[in-house]
Amino acid sequence: SFGKLMSYLTYKARANGIAIQKVDEAYSTQTCPVCHNRKKHAGRNVLCACGYTSHRDIHGAKNILSKTLYGNFLPSAVAEQTKYLRPC
Numbered sequence: 001s002f003g004k005l006m007s008y009l010t011y012k013a014r015a016n017g018i019a020i021q022k023v024d025e026a027y028s029t030q031t032c033p034v035c036h037n038r039k040k041h042a043g044r045n046v047l048c049a050c051g052y053t054s055h056r057d058i059h060g061a062k063n064i065l066s067k068t069l070y071g072n073f074l075p076s077a078v079a080e081q082t083k084y085l086r087p088c
């Protein structure tokens with residue numbers, strides 16, 4: 001269950017001096033960080049009409065990081081490197 005996972009993560013993080021912060025993930029996978037257009041994406045890649053592209057998992061993670069640090073979805077300077085275990 002999610003509660004059990006949070007309890008385990010909190011326990012392990014505290015044991016290593018790491019703070020846990022919950023972040024609302026709403027729209028993190030749908031929102032373009034460049035033009036803030038919302039769209040449900042199908043497939044592995046996020047393609048926005050403004051030209052922004054990203055792998056969907058990296059896109060969501062970068063949006064959550066941006067929301068945590070800056071309070072909004074902003075374009076990230078984090079380099080994106082995707083390595084697939086299986087070819088697309």
Ligand SMILES: [Zn+2]
Pocket residue numbers: 032033034035036037048049050051052
């Ligand atoms: Zn866009």
